[in-house]
Amino acid sequence: MAIPTFGLFDHIEGIPGTPTHRLLRDRLELVRTADQAGFASVHFAEHHGTDLSLAPNQDLVVAAASQVTTDIRMGPMVKLLPMHHPVSLIEDMCVVDQLTEGRLEYGVGRGAVPAEHAWHGSSHRDARERFVDTLGIIADALRTGEISSEHSRYHDFPTMPMSTRPFQDHIPFWYPGNPETAGRYGMSLMWPGPIDPASYETYVTSWEAHRGERIRLDGPDSKPQVACSMLLAVAEREEDAVAVARRGADGLARRTVSAHRFDHVVITDDERDAVMAPLQAILAGLEMSIGLGAGTPAQITERFTGFLASGMVDRVVLMLPTGDMTLAEARRSLDLFVSEVQPQLELASVA
Template sequence: MKFGLWDHVDQSHLPLAELFDKRLEYVAAADDAGFYCYHVAEHHVTPLNMVPAPSVYLGAVARVTKQIRMGPLVYLVPLYTPLRLIEEICMLDHLSHGRFDIGIGRGISPYELEHFPVNFETGREVMVEALEAIISGLSNDKLNHSGEYYSYNDTPMELRPLQQPHPPVWYGSTSDLGSEWAGETGLNFVTLGSMEKAKRCVDVYQEAYAKRGAPLTASDDFPGGTAIGAVRHLVITDSVDEAVAIGKPAYDHWYASLTKLQRNNVAGPVIAKSMYEDVGEAVENGLVLVGPPDAIAENLENQIKELGINYLTLGFYFGTLPHEQAMRSLTLFADEVMPKLSHL
């Protein structure tokens, strides 16, 4: 088992400069504690995400860490061109000394994308074609691609990635369609949602991946060469009651940010189908874990075995959660939970 961090870097009550400073301190602590990778989201025109240019933010992360891998989960690919992403990926791979991972996605929110000159309905096709061009450009001295959305003819690739042939590629999904495509393409995969929903996505992914038979790029870090993971939020304290008292206001704030687009845009709603408004329901369904380290370890061991995963992406820092509590949860997990689960 490997353990990574998941982070929306969502709006809190802190000034933005202070939020960034504290997040970098948090990631540096995760680096020291032995976490595998730091994954950040990309969203736009929403309080859910204060790093809508993830490459800029991850450039800073690269310079305050030494071991932890990092990457967007995901780049909203329709908002870029393949050439631009290739160049950013190469820069970040070198800034991090070969610790960069690529996450790709189409974007789940029509409200976000309607503020850009892109068509939400064609987002999946654009993403699939863009990935083909990106992999080609990262793997060759010249980019040649002819498709419906992009065309390149002997475009010089003066920037090359440090990792050869290219950095690992990740995809996140909560749908059968997305899970199947990730498996068919051989990508590292992360899902979220209730145990039932996450299990469904993992099963669909594994069935599709088995037919492919090999990863896009194999990694020795994961059995079979690919990561299969789930996202969970955690608040670790001495007791369940204390964790709920600390975590509920932060979760409520985070959920309000998550669903603001839905509330304010009835014409193109963003339905938070994979989450629960009530933190109690989220705990009951396994999305949020609260309490002391021993209980957290037991719960996660059961989830790992039931879901059939080899990776967990954990959110210790969300909403208005105090910085001190995020650091406390991270430290307790690294010291008292991770050693009990790493053998799985």
């Protein structure tokens, strides 16, 4: 199997009893630990009006983390494009890429919570179209050096120069959960757990079928890349790991459901089932993650070796901390993974 890389994904959820300033400082220390362990990336979520995310502007977190790390790449997963003006998105993106000296990796998405769209003066009903519209403005700007609304249906502003350009010649972009969309626009794919062959084939086929189109975020040397996100809990005893993972999954599920508590203001009863359908898939994915990502170091090594052998996964992104998992538990899982699991996976990849 290919040599895997590893990353972190963090909602920056609230931890009961931990003041927000302490929580943010602790998260930066966790990122520093991952950087020292040679992790490839760390990504941060965007949510609003809920303790599912206490740092909804990921650019601020990435800017702070860039000052205490040297190698790890970082960025949003995801920036909710329909909720932001493209000029601000592009300018902030370029500044953060400069601050990180070219370590930015940029995840984008539409946003699944109707209330969040309403709070930003947008609507979830046209989020898909707004997403593509804004993505097109971003792609054009990175290609031409000018921010223009020429092809936009939703924005109308005079063309302006990008006074701050990116540090990188090509910023890597990510898209979660939809292989056709990720491939169409030349983005890496973030998948919930090990990807199945049919979804992988859809991704690669879409990538190749739309190569060279106007809205593409791939560079000249880019190729399809898949990362799988995994809830992780490692302990010396399996039952202890499963208990930590269960509290993590239950806490994340509770907060994810709670993020929809204001949706009734902007959706009808008939729309509710459609809005909540993606949530059910997320909750099902968490159950699968417990089965794969909770165990002793030896169990985690065996399970990860199994799905990495397919060759379809380039990076494993560990969800730490998650839900009601404590920071100490997250640190313990990370320490055990780095010291006992990661070396064995790297050895297996060259055997």
